[in-house]
Amino acid sequence: MTDPVTPPRRLSLSPGARLVHALWALAALALAAAILANRFPEGGAVWLGIALLLLAVVLTDGAVALRTGAPDVLTARRALPHALALGVAKKIALKVANSGTRELALTLHDHAPALLHAQALPANIRIPAASETTLWYEVTPVQRGPADFGHMEALVDSPWGFWRRRRWLGEPTTIRVYPNFAAVARFALLATDHRLSRLGVKLKRRRGEGMEFHQLREYREGDSLRQIDWKATTRQRKLISRDYQDERDQRLVFLLDSSRRMRAQDGEYSHFDQALNSLMLLAHVALKQGDSVGALSFGQGRGGDRFFAPEKGGAVLNQLTNALYDLQPQPRTGDYLEAAKALMARVRKRAMVILLTNLRDEDEDELQLAIRVLSAKHLVVLASLREAALDDMLEREVSTFDDALDVASAQHYLDQRERTFAKLVKKETFALDVPPAKLPIALVNQYLEIKRSGRL
Numbered sequence: 001m002t003d004p005v006t007p008p009r010r011l012s013l014s015p016g017a018r019l020v021h022a023l024w025a026l027a028a029l030a031l032a033a034a035i036l037a038n039r040f041p042e043g044g045a046v047w048l049g050i051a052l053l054l055l056a057v058v059l060t061d062g063a064v065a066l067r068t069g070a071p072d073v074l075t076a077r078r079a080l081p082h083a084l085a086l087g088v089a090k091k092i093a094l095k096v097a098n099s100g101t102r103e104l105a106l107t108l109h110d111h112a113p114a115l116l117h118a119q120a121l122p123a124n125i126r127i128p129a130a131s132e133t134t135l136w137y138e139v140t141p142v143q144r145g146p147a148d149f150g151h152m153e154a155l156v157d158s159p160w161g162f163w164r165r166r167r168w169l170g171e172p173t174t175i176r177v178y179p180n181f182a183a184v185a186r187f188a189l190l191a192t193d194h195r196l197s198r199l200g201v202k203l204k205r206r207r208g209e210g211m212e213f214h215q216l217r218e219y220r221e222g223d224s225l226r227q228i229d230w231k232a233t234t235r236q237r238k239l240i241s242r243d244y245q246d247e248r249d250q251r252l253v254f255l256l257d258s259s260r261r262m263r264a265q266d267g268e269y270s271h272f273d274q275a276l277n278s279l280m281l282l283a284h285v286a287l288k289q290g291d292s293v294g295a296l297s298f299g300q301g302r303g304g305d306r307f308f309a310p311e312k313g314g315a316v317l318n319q320l321t322n323a324l325y326d327l328q329p330q331p332r333t334g335d336y337l338e339a340a341k342a343l344m345a346r347v348r349k350r351a352m353v354i355l356l357t358n359l360r361d362e363d364e365d366e367l368q369l370a371i372r373v374l375s376a377k378h379l380v381v382l383a384s385l386r387e388a389a390l391d392d393m394l395e396r397e398v399s400t401f402d403d404a405l406d407v408a409s410a411q412h413y414l415d416q417r418e419r420t421f422a423k424l425v426k427k428e429t430f431a432l433d434v435p436p437a438k439l440p441i442a443l444v445n446q447y448l449e450i451k452r453s454g455r456l
Contacts, residue, residue, distance in 0.1 A: 013065060013163045015162070015164070019161075019163065026050065033046070057162070062158060064159050074097070074098055074099075074100070075169065076096045076170045078095075079095060080175050083176045084141045085141065085179070086141050086142075086144050086178070086179055087180050088141070088180055089140045090139060092112075093135070094134070098130065105126050105157040106155060107124050108121075109154075110153075111152070115145060115147055116139040116140065118139050120137040123135055141177040144177050144179060144328070145177055146326060147175050147176070151170055151172060152168070154167040155167075181321075216240050218240060219241045223241045228242075251291065251310045252291050252310070252351065252354065253310055255353055255374075256327075257356060258330060259298070259333055260331050261357055261358040261359075262275060266385075267388075274385060275383075282443045282444055283320055287316055290312065294310030295324065296342065297327055298335065299330055306323055337370045337373065340374045341373060350379070352447070353380050355371075357385075359384040364420050371429055375429055381443075383434075383439065383443055384431070384432065385435070385439060417433065
């Protein structure tokens with residue numbers, strides 16, 4: 001996105017409100033002088049004198065405005081946060097300094113980009129001589145991506161208010177608008193299994209299957225007999241159990257649909273935005289588990305898809321965020337089969353592949369082929385976002401025949417959709433079909449369940 005307003009090379013004066021009022025008053029006086037010309041013949045001379053006096057005052061005021069509008073008198077800078085989150089309101093500070101010898105009255109406007117909804121602008125402010133003032137206004141991002149701010153625009157009143165001079169202040173600035181990671185931030189604080197369970201993440205007791213040995217500890221009520229280490233028990237003369245932890249160094253790869261399927265809206269955000277939030281949340285959890293995380297988008301068209309090779313470590317989440325934050329769903333159909341082939345060519349080792357999409361009836365045959373290709377090497381989780389309106393329709397109170405038809409149609413569609421998903425679930429495939437609001441926790445639970453099963 002480019003600078004919304006390009007400042008002109010020459011700065012000019014424009015009439016102020018006081019000049020307009022003065023001209024109206026002068027016109028009214030001229031009309032009165034004309035009407036009363038027979039009774040007061042000197043009225044024309046009086047009007048001319050007033051007009052000349054007004055002209056002198058206006059010209060003097062304009063000359064002073066040009067001098068006090070010099071670049072070294074009025075300056076401004078913009079204080080922005082490091083980044084913005086989609087849908088999260090933030091305050092932005094405009095610091096305006098007046099180094100001149102008189103108080104300045106002005107109207108200030110910040111040319112924020114279109115993907116930010118700005119409030120409390122433009123604003124009228126007064127800045128005393130040799131001082132600085134701070135103006136705050138609020139922006140709410142309505143779209144992800146780079147947000148390019150233009151110059152700030154100030155209309156500075158002349159000393160007597162007859163003129164206004166336009167000044168362009170500050171410098172263009174770019175800030176990134178990321179997905180809303182509020183959920184990720186909450187999970188970052190949840191260091192224990194107990195806290196995770198409070199958010200709806202189901203943590204089952206570990207068994208030995210598919211787990212790595214962690215440590216020996218005293219037997220606790222509820223431990224299985226398979227966990228007891230009999231040699232250690234004999235040496236210590238008390239029951240000793242083996243403690244296990246989830247296998248680490250596994251791979252999690254997201255196959256992210258960025259085609260027209262994901263442009264559907266549920267509330268304020270598209271299904272793509274909801275899927276991207278869920279992706280980042282699960283990526284955070286998987287990285288904390290010691291796994292590597294990667295992603296491949298599809299549906300952008302030639303050369304537009306993004307690939308992030310699976311990596312592990314504390315810096316990966318930020319790198320993945322920067323790789324995907326400005327991706328937007330395109331009005332074109334994404335090819336499941338081509339996406340599956342592209343992922344197979346780039347990810348050679350076995351991984352858990354999570355396909356984030358919004359399944360349509362016409363896509364069933366192609367999706368079956370794509371899953372067959374992927375499951376030849378990988379474990380596949382199909383995560384489809386279902387329109388929340390369908391569930392809302394089923395809960396609607398039926399009071400008319402049309403209501404009954406709507407509910408019956410929604411139920412028929414959901415039954416058919418459930419049968420479609422049942423066909424797709426095979427030995428190496430799992431499927432989720434949930435409303436967008438439930439996707440983040442559903443994905444985390446599915447991931448943890450597969451980890452604990454040892455299937456990966």
